[in-house]
Amino acid sequence: MTLLLLFLLLLFFPKNVVSDPTGGEFNFNGFLYAAGSAHLKSNGLFRLTNTTAETAGQVFYNYPLRFKDSPNGTVFSFSTTFIFAIASHYGADNGHGLAFVLCPTRGLSDVDPTQYLGLFNSSNMGDPSNHIVAVELDTVQTAEFHDIDANHVGIDINSVISEIASSAGYFNDDGTFVDLFLSSGDPMQVWIEYDGKQKQLNVTLHPLDVYKPKIPLLSLQKDLSPYLLECMYVGFSSSTGIRTASHYILGWTFKMNGTAPDIDTSHLPEVPRFDQPRDQSVKGILATSLSVSGITILIVLILGLWLFLKRKKLLEVLEDWEVQFGPHRFAYKDLHTATKGFKETELLGKGGFGKVFKGILPVSNIEIAVKMVSHDSRQGMREFIAEIATIGRLRHPNLVRLLGYCRCKGELYLVYDCMPKGSLDKFLYRQQNGKLDWSERFKIIKDVASGLCYLHQQWVQVIIHRDIKPANILLDGSMNAKLGDFGLAKLCDHGIDPQTSYVAGNNLCFCLVVLKKRVFSLTNVVTWKVR
Template sequence: MLRCIQSIYQSQKPHFYPSNGICLRIFMTMYVGFSSSAGSILSSHYILAWSFKMNGSAEELDLSHLPKIPRYDNDNNRGIKQLKRILAFTLSFTGLTLVLVLVFGFVLISRKKRFMEILEDWEVQYGPHRFSYKDLFKATKGFKEKEVLGRGGFGRVYKGVLPSSNIQIAVKRISHDSRQGMREFVAEIATIGRLRHPNLVRLLGYCRRKNELLLVYDYMPNGSLDKFLYHQPNSSLNWTQRFKIIKDVASALFYLHQQWMQVIIHRDIKPTNVLIDGDMNARLGDFGLAKLCDLGNDPQTSHVAGTLGYMAPELAREGKANTSTDIYAFGIFMLEAACGRKPIEPRAPPEEAFLADWITDCWDKGDILATIDKRLEKRFVGQQAELVLKLGLLCSHPVAAGRPSMSSVILYLEGVASLPEDLSSVIKAREFPTGSNEVDALNELTAERNTVPSLTITEAFVSHGR
């Protein structure tokens, strides 16, 4: 507040002192000023106008023309500026929040679409455990190239570890342009998903996402048989291991043909589809070409499927696959496992180009064991090796009626039954026998295949073959 007001004037009038008659001129200087104090509170004071005169009366002030107190305008401006700052901050924060919400929503939607899956009625009825695409994506580290276990016409197979259980798995990811379509996928789900056998690759589950098809199997640490036969020059399987692998695959095929509630035609038996587990046991897998039929019905499909070199001759003529065509492929598989070479070798000498014909020629010359894989260095059981070669030729006989059933094959491999005495003439002919006695012998040999008892199927599923 204003504490004092003083007038300022300068007097030059003389002063008289009558007592002594002395006249003195005293000059006095005076000042006028303003003083104010607001204590500890910061405040501002303004002089809006003033009037001052040395001699005489000062002019009157016109209060109507006084300016506005400056502090009111400053407060108003300060309030407006503060309001603007608040509004700017609020709007900026709101806008930023809205942008973050939109971005987060977009990411969630994209992520949801990325892992979007499809569920159909047949999956509920026939399918085994369904995995989420997200779990399989994490398990395979985003399907990275370094996790690829193998490649094929049906897509790639990746190694993975389930994040929840740390279980190792193999994920077959069927590519969009794969020759294996939805029908084949359904066939594999409906067959192997319900099979239980120690020599079959166990299907743990599956996943579908948009047009992607994924199958999840037990991980086989030793890979497929073809790796041991062709891709490991410095190491190879010994004869004991090869013979056991042949018997393991025979046991699996016997289960598919004659032991399960429905006849299953695998249609693609070859070393790449035979996987080896950690204990060197063989397991038959890849049921993408499988065909299911009720026992007692004619298990045939009119669409040709399989791999060149393992396809029975009648498939090209009639286009009908059955258990006998599986046995043909198994016969070629036996010869390949024992001899360590592919069924067809274009670069080999003409007489050795076709494996079955070459073995037959060597047998005719009395040296059938000369065809055994040279990497074995004669470290094999001659009797077993001869059995495998002759039985392989019998199973791969060009005429379907000349092939045994898988139950007979098991008996031969286990040593419970012996091969027929007239087997030499039947195999070496490589054509249908014309003699009535030989025909009768073949009919007796294959009679078991045609007398499988029928079963009542309560849950029928017939896939349309290709």
């Protein structure tokens, strides 16, 4: 009788809710499933891809995990950490990267082994029925996916066009940013943590010789409940395309409703390295090199000396604030090309700070906005540094993203994402065609409130903008509002009064301006202090 009951239980119990033997917590054990080019080695190292071009590899935990208590429930909190390494092959460009992925199935079929990271193909990219959430470590800049560079981390939902992305690196406790090169071959650790109550997904990256930073690299405020099913598989995916690199996972832990255990780095497997192949014609090349005339060698030496002196001159003009706050410095010639020589036809607007030009970056074809600030003005210089020190470290969907900066011949330039709809004041004062309906007005207020809430309560320090006005509210192509111009911003620690004693900027009552002075109860919509 007992055997019969057990048989019936196994026959009718749904397969997609098979009990996980580890109870939602595992520590890089043997319950793993490999597909494609992935290979699990006996020393504890598993490889997702190898030197083969246009291949995809996947490794998943063998059992589904329960992320909700019901199909329509909310996603539980979860935490995972893993150590990875991407080893480049000599003579080949890096490609394409790897991703930590949550998906409904144990493995992904019919995927494109190129820039889609083994997650999607051209027909199902962006399909809501995918129910895929991933964190990508991308080593190739793909213009069609709006990649910010060829060395970035992004959060993806049903598509490899990231919801939010940042160049690879980490923040020190003092807020300074340190770049990391994903394809260096050095092991690095990633933390991915979702707070089910706050509906916030944080991603942190750091080298093994650095403790987990307090400030996450990425922070996305988004409820994952509409995108994740009740039971999901967790694992990794990678692809090479025509470029090759080997993608390794050295350690991995996961925990549902808690913090994943840290990984013991003292027993990690060694990452294979790829030595430079020996050229069989070395003797011939050496003989040819030695036969070069003395005049040619002299020209090369003079050219090298000139380049050295030029580089030294550039390094000498770096000021202390640039070393601390300026990791992303654009070349002036790129900005000059992007804005067609800063022509008046590319002018988006101008004010007390200077002029703003529209541009398209060469090669990547990314649309940008370039704000020109006078270097000779003490106020302009102060606002320039304030923008880099504040917005340069912020990541929020309702804050204008600062891409970088440039200095050249007494001029200062700040480079932002381009906002196609322009500033809000053009809509309010009928400078733009079309009118804002009431739903759009309230949406704009809520977007600004979300950005201010992040500045006041959710970032590592309190940032007081001090210049809220329609001209500083920018609208993207979908009419989402983003707060910009942090030139007058002030920072202070949480729980400390900044002790400001004067009014700065034009702190208008933004809600009443958007609603055109109609009387509404907006206390719960947005509040801020006038500093």
